[in-house]
Amino acid sequence: MTMIEAINDALDIMLARDPDVVVLGEDIGFFGGVFRATAGLQAKHGRTRVFDTPISECGIIGVAVGMGAYGLRPVPEIQFADYIYPGLDQLISEAARLRYRSAAEFIAPMTVRTPFGGGIFGGQTHSQSPEALFTHVAGLKTVVPSTPHDAKGLLIAAIEDNDPVLFFEPKRLYNGPFDGYYDRPAKVWKGHADAVVPDGHYTIPLGKARTVREGEALTILAYGTMVHVAAGVVEATGVDAEIIDLRTLVPLDIEAIEQSVRKTGRCLIVHEATRTSGFGAELSALVTERCFYHLEAPVERVTGFDTPYPHSLEWAYFPGPVRVGEAIERLLAAD
Structure with missing residues (x-):
């Protein structure tokens, strides 16, 4: 479907x-x-x-x-x-x-x-x-x-x-x-x-994230469209990233996030909404509070810009492969 x-x-x-x-x-x-x-x-x-x-x-x-x-x-x-x-x-x-x-x-x-x-x-x-x-x-x-x-x-x-x-x-x-x-x-x-969508009635519990792919180098937190952007960049670059699809923001599967970041030591957050006060800020705060001693680099965010949404420049506004790729490079290079 x-x-x-x-x-x-x-x-x-x-x-x-x-x-x-x-x-x-x-x-x-x-x-x-x-x-x-x-x-x-x-x-x-x-x-x-x-x-x-x-x-x-x-x-x-x-x-x-x-x-x-x-x-x-x-x-x-x-x-x-x-x-x-x-x-x-x-x-x-x-x-x-x-x-x-x-x-x-x-x-x-x-x-x-x-x-x-x-x-x-x-x-x-x-x-x-x-x-x-x-x-x-x-x-x-x-x-x-x-x-x-x-x-x-x-x-x-x-x-x-x-x-x-x-x-x-x-x-x-x-x-x-x-x-x-x-x-x-x-x-x-x-x-x-x-x-592949099963026939009939089934549910996915609210508050349960999905691990899109497992990895060791860094954790990427995303939801909606940005899950596919992140997966495309990882596939093209060959980075051993773990991608977590949050699926629900409230309730949030903080246990899955914490487990992944403690394993990888690096965290990238990707969302389409504007940066200032976006949900990525809450995610960054939670990761820093809960995983500070496991982090090997500052938490990175790649987001939309703090501007009104443009008509003709839509694809430039989206967090795309260039900006996501640059953020991954910074995270992997950090000591």
Whole structure:
């Protein structure tokens, strides 16, 4: 499957499996969504289970909070992550706090799906990576898949979770992986090992990282699109790097990170979002706190730039093979 197909399959399975699951968002019903992630679901499950909403992100998320408190399991889609900001108050002040402020009498078991990151030359209004904003909010969980296999298993786990989950889908990976070293546009997922998606219901636990490849020279921490960038650079250069796909940022598999960095003694963090206050800063702090006496070099970060997301210079904005390769060289050269 492609990642789009895997997401569609996860939603289809959960709609059939649990009558409390509902899917809502802008153009997700009859049209099937901008990226076709919900194609065919309304025709199969009906307009009361899969339905279009007005163009109101605050309304979409607010309705989902109410649905969750009432006993449903809503899966709202925000058409692009860049559009989520009008709904921040509902997510932060209501969804994230509902369980605590009601002494667990009410919960918000909602999964907010949204495409994020670059890959379509959408510029600053269709390409942002705001995941760090949500990792700062106690009560929210944050998930970022990098493969079709993980996208399906993580999405089902998120829908079944009793807390609100932000499910960020890297649009650059929707229809295929890509040559991470040369930064070419996406290939197809067909034939790719990570595109083998089991039939039926399965879950991948939230808070469990994946070791993409084992290595001894350094640890690379990445998620989403940047997993493939890192893998492409490592494959092309032959560096004996261990690549950890975080998969979920909150909860974070700090044990897997700590085990890897203590083994390699060097750590590189790669993410697409802007550098300042990005999630890489939290990762760097955690690695330094927990692995300081095992580090043989300072923790390095390769990220997007602290600028508005450019339209025509998208591929220069991405952490690409040159910058990732230079960071690897610095880490290996450090004493």
